[in-house]
Amino acid sequence: VFVPDKVAGVYMHIHGGGFMLGRADHQDEFLARISKACQVAVVSVDYRLAPEDPYPAAPDDCEAVAIWLVENSSKEFGCNRLVIGGESAGANLSVATLLRMRERHDFSGFCGAVLNYGGYDMAMTPSARRWGERNLILTTKTIEWFHENYAPAEKLSDPDVSQLYADLSGMPPAVFTIGTMDPLLDDSLFMHMRWLAAGNKSELAVYPGGIHAFNAFPIELARKANTKINEFINAQVLKTPEG
16 A cells, blocks of 8 residues: 555556466555555555466455445545556456446446556457467467466356456446557457447557556656556546546
């Protein structure tokens, strides 16, 4: 948890790692910068990982944190403006959490979603399926390996696992960040269009030459992407509920 001196909102962050890797504290420097730049308390979720704890452990943990924030953010942080988001598997889990909060708890109060190079179809979109063995963080076989360890084959088209198949009505404004050299390119392109088609607001930021997780590298392309993400978070937490 990172808490700035003045809190304008709360950012629930869900890390990536193919549902198998990573911890909540592995992006401390990055999240501390977001907290300071956007004046948001950042709460990063240390969800259980596959294969020891496969689906539905990860979305269950994220749902539990979301419920806690809805009930306690005003008391703990003095603010109830909630944004959710994450990278790769974390973007998948962010959308899963939004859907669960809407369907299970009748809550649609998150004011924004930061969805960075997520995978939203565990059955694999064309760009992921056709990528092959060029190893730019991910390969097709690596993606398949993550999916096989996360959820059984009969669940791969379940909307709780692959949100591209979900009813996306009532979702908050979103920003989708993706690079053209990412095998998950189609996931963001398709999800952005489905987000819009469901009547939601969505921005699609496509970065030429960006690989998977490119915004974590010390390069100009990352600076541009992260600046846009921060601007989006600021816009969502600072606007009026009617705006």
